[in-house]
Amino acid sequence: MTDLLEIEGLVKHYDARRGIIGKLTGNPGLLVQAVNGVNLKIKQGSTLGLIGESGCGKSTLGRAILRLHEPTKGKVSFDGTDITTLDADAMKIMRQKMQIIFQDPYASLNPRKTVREIIGQPLKIHKQATGSELDDRVADLMKKVGLNTNQMNRYPHQFSGGQRQRIGIARALILNPKFVVCDEPVSALDVSIQAQIIELLANLKQELGLTYLFISHDISVIGYVSERIAVMYLGKIVEEGDTETILNSPQHPYTQALLSSVPRVTKSDTGKERIRLTGDLPSAVDLPNGCKFHTRCSHAMDKCRTIEPTFQVTEGTHFVSCHLVEEQT
Amino acid sequence: MNKPVLEIENLKTCFDTRDGMVTAVDGVSLKVNQGECLGIVGESGSGKSVTFASVMGLVKKPGFIAEGEIRFEGRNLVGLDANEYRNLRGKEIAMTMQDALTALNPAYTVSDQIIEALLEHDETLTGSKRQKFRQARDKAVEMMDLVGIPAAKSRLDDYPHQFSGGMRQRIMIAIALACRPTLLIADEPTTALDVTIQAQVLELIADIQDKLGMSVVLITHDLGVVAEFCDRVIVMYAGQVVESGPTREVIDNPQHPYTQGLLNSIPRLSDLKHRIEPIMGTVPDLIQLSPQCRFLGRCTQSTEACSSSVDMREIGEGRGVRCTLVSPAGEAE
Numbered sequence: 067m068t069d070l071l072e073i074e075g076l077v078k079h080y081d082a083r084r085g086i087i088g089k090l091t092g093n094p095g096l097l098v099q100a101v102n103g104v105n106l107k108i109k110q111g112s113t114l115g116l117i118g119e120s121g122c123g124k125s126t127l128g129r130a131i132l133r134l135h136e137p138t139k140g141k142v143s144f145d146g147t148d149i150t151t152l153d154a155d156a157m158k159i160m161r162q163k164m165q166i167i168f169q170d171p172y173a174s175l176n177p178r179k180t181v182r183e184i185i186g187q188p189l190k191i192h193k194q195a196t197g198s199e200l201d202d203r204v205a206d207l208m209k210k211v212g213l214n215t216n217q218m219n220r221y222p223h224q225f226s227g228g229q230r231q232r233i234g235i236a237r238a239l240i241l242n243p244k245f246v247v248c249d250e251p252v253s254a255l256d257v258s259i260q261a262q263i264i265e266l267l268a269n270l271k272q273e274l275g276l277t278y279l280f281i282s283h284d285i286s287v288i289g290y291v292s293e294r295i296a297v298m299y300l301g302k303i304v305e306e307g308d309t310e311t312i313l314n315s316p317q318h319p320y321t322q323a324l325l326s327s328v329p330r331v332t333k334s335d336t337g338k339e340r341i342r343l344t345g346d347l348p349s350a351v352d353l354p355n356g357c358k359f360h361t362r363c364s365h366a367m368d369k370c371r372t373i374e375p376t377f378q379v380t381e382g383t384h385f386v387s388c389h390l391v392e393e394q395t
Numbered sequence: 396m397n398k399p400v401l402e403i404e405n406l407k408t409c410f411d412t413r414d415g416m417v418t419a420v421d422g423v424s425l426k427v428n429q430g431e432c433l434g435i436v437g438e439s440g441s442g443k444s445v446t447f448a449s450v451m452g453l454v455k456k457p458g459f460i461a462e463g464e465i466r467f468e469g470r471n472l473v474g475l476d477a478n479e480y481r482n483l484r485g486k487e488i489a490m491t492m493q494d495a496l497t498a499l500n501p502a503y504t505v506s507d508q509i510i511e512a513l514l515e516h517d518e519t520l521t522g523s524k525r526q527k528f529r530q531a532r533d534k535a536v537e538m539m540d541l542v543g544i545p546a547a548k549s550r551l552d553d554y555p556h557q558f559s560g561g562m563r564q565r566i567m568i569a570i571a572l573a574c575r576p577t578l579l580i581a582d583e584p585t586t587a588l589d590v591t592i593q594a595q596v597l598e599l600i601a602d603i604q605d606k607l608g609m610s611v612v613l614i615t616h617d618l619g620v621v622a623e624f625c626d627r628v629i630v631m632y633a634g635q636v637v638e639s640g641p642t643r644e645v646i647d648n649p650q651h652p653y654t655q656g657l658l659n660s661i662p663r664l665s666d667l668k669h670r671i672e673p674i675m676g677t678v679p680d681l682i683q684l685s686p687q688c689r690f691l692g693r694c695t696q697s698t699e700a701c702s703s704s705v706d707m708r709e710i711g712e713g714r715g716v717r718c719t720l721v722s723p724a725g726e727a728e
Binding site for chain 1: 438439545559560561562589590591592593594595597598616617618619620622623624646656657658659660661662663664665666667671672673674675677
């Protein structure tokens with residue numbers, strides 16, 4: 067399988083200098099380094115799960131890939147085209163193939179538009195259909211995502227959270243995209259509804275041959291939907307590998323801590339000694355030197371405080387960015 | 396050790412809304428024993444938060460308690476007046492709210508907010524007003540140390556926005572625990588937090604529970620949290636208790652189709668091949684409830700008997716299920 071998406075050295079910094087005076091005086095330093103050099107490849111037809119705590123830059127990465135937030139540096143190749151150099155018109159055409167599903171099904175739908183208008187909007191913008199053809203396509207997709215087509219003229223507030231998320235999914239899929247960024251699509255939903263949406267996304271992927279970047283902070287959801295997992299910490303990928311490798315033999319101390327923090331339901335999982343992480347995520351404005359994780363890592367050595375580890379391949383397609391792993395190999 | 400601290404009997408809390416009467420809590424009975432941790436599991440709208448808002452006397456108009464009794468250490472709380480409640484809340488029963496940022500007052504420093512509870516309730520403070528304040532301030536530092544806020548002394552006069560989400564949740568716990576309550580009600584204490592921080596906060600609550608010997612009610616939607624931290628669990632659905640019992644028994648051998656459905660909805664890390672089975676449909680509207688089983692529309696195992704009202708059935712020591720599929724203990728199938 068070929069790589070549908072290739073990201074090289076992607077950087078996204080936000081200028082946090084306050085007000086016009088701050089900008090004029092050009093006082094540097096206050097840069098929020100949300101994404102700090104990310105390399106990723108996503109194979110055609112697969113799902114890459116991106117996991118990390120809030121504030122690690124995973125949503126920013128998802129948006130920078132689609133150029134919803136303009137990347138500061140780096141290259142994003144989609145289907146062989148470098149989309150970071152495209153002008154607005156070319157990008158608009160490209161967007162038909164790359165879509166996003168948002169986290170909050172309440173905030174991401176316009177409350178003043180009906181479901182027909184919301185789902186049909188992309189068709190209008192890209193001048194693909196009008197009139198009854200548009201209605202047909204909207205109805206067709208509503209059926210696919212499990213919505214009742216006679217609810218087409220209702221407004222978002224008349225739907226439950228799970229149904230709204232289905233509307234958001236339909237809107238993302240109406241243009242027949244190849245690639246969809248799912249930005250925490252189930253985090254705002256109840257457990258039983260969450261399972262419905264996960265299954266729906268999995269079925270749609272099969273049926274329509276989609277490729278997903280699935281962003282979540284919930285490792286059990288990520289483990290369930292993804293073929294590969296990338297673990298993000300403070301703007302960088304610290305570990306990447308096949309789902310089973312990451313879940314069964316994580317190498318990076320952060321991945322290990324993340325996995326052991328998850329409360330488990332099944333008996334065989336409970337009772338294991340928990341790796342405790344102390345403290346919080348450092349601020350993305352003032353990043354630690356060396357390894358970004360050394361302030362919370364129980365294995366931190368002198369080296370970790372000064373030298374930033376590089377990505378190492380442990381076996382085949384398993385990448386880890388940690389000095390401990392370097393020493394072993 | 397098995398003395399109940401809190402007993403709720405047949406509690407019914409309603410909200411008189413423009414669209415009709417919403418029965419958010421419908422006949423909930425439960426008890427919390429001394430020193431135990433009781434988990435309350437349910438989805439949004441299941442009535443788990445309203446049940447304990449009723450206990451705390453926090454149900455405001457248009458809501459009201461229509462029926463039932465809430466006994467705390469033998470004393471009925473329903474109908475207590477504002478002053479009596481004031482003496483109880485924060486002192487003997489404390490509650491932490493889900494969203495620490497909105498629950499803390501942004502205009503006061505965290506020390507103000509901890510000291511307020513102490514000055515109001517703590518009878519061990521002695522001397523003049525000034526001396527009491529001094530002692531309360533020392534105690535506030537002690538509490539912040541207890542909940543694991545680093546450099547507590549220097550952070551005492553910071554405002555809530557200067558703390559991270561996990562630290563704010565700890566401050567709420569510090570306020571709740573300041574007067575050493577007999578019962579702590581923690582409403583979704585970790586829902587807004589990342590897993591690594593969640594583990595820290597839950598272990599903290601368990602730790603303090605051991606140290607102070609208090610009882611804890613943990614309201615959550617996360618069965619994993621319950622499995623790891625609670626002694627007993629109560630599963631709620633559409634305002635009713637549908638299953639209750641010791642945590643391991645309920646999780647290893649769920650009897651109610653809803654509990655089974657919930658457990659099957661969670662992806663398992665240890666078994667990636669295990670396919671999840673979502674519960675179809677959504678929670679019923681709480682306004683027009685017919686007497687039938689509330690899970691009927693979503694249940695895959697329903698029979699004719701389910702269309703009449705279903706009572707809680709005792710199926711063992713402290714184990715109850717509200718389902719026609721199980722037969723009560725002692726009765727033959």
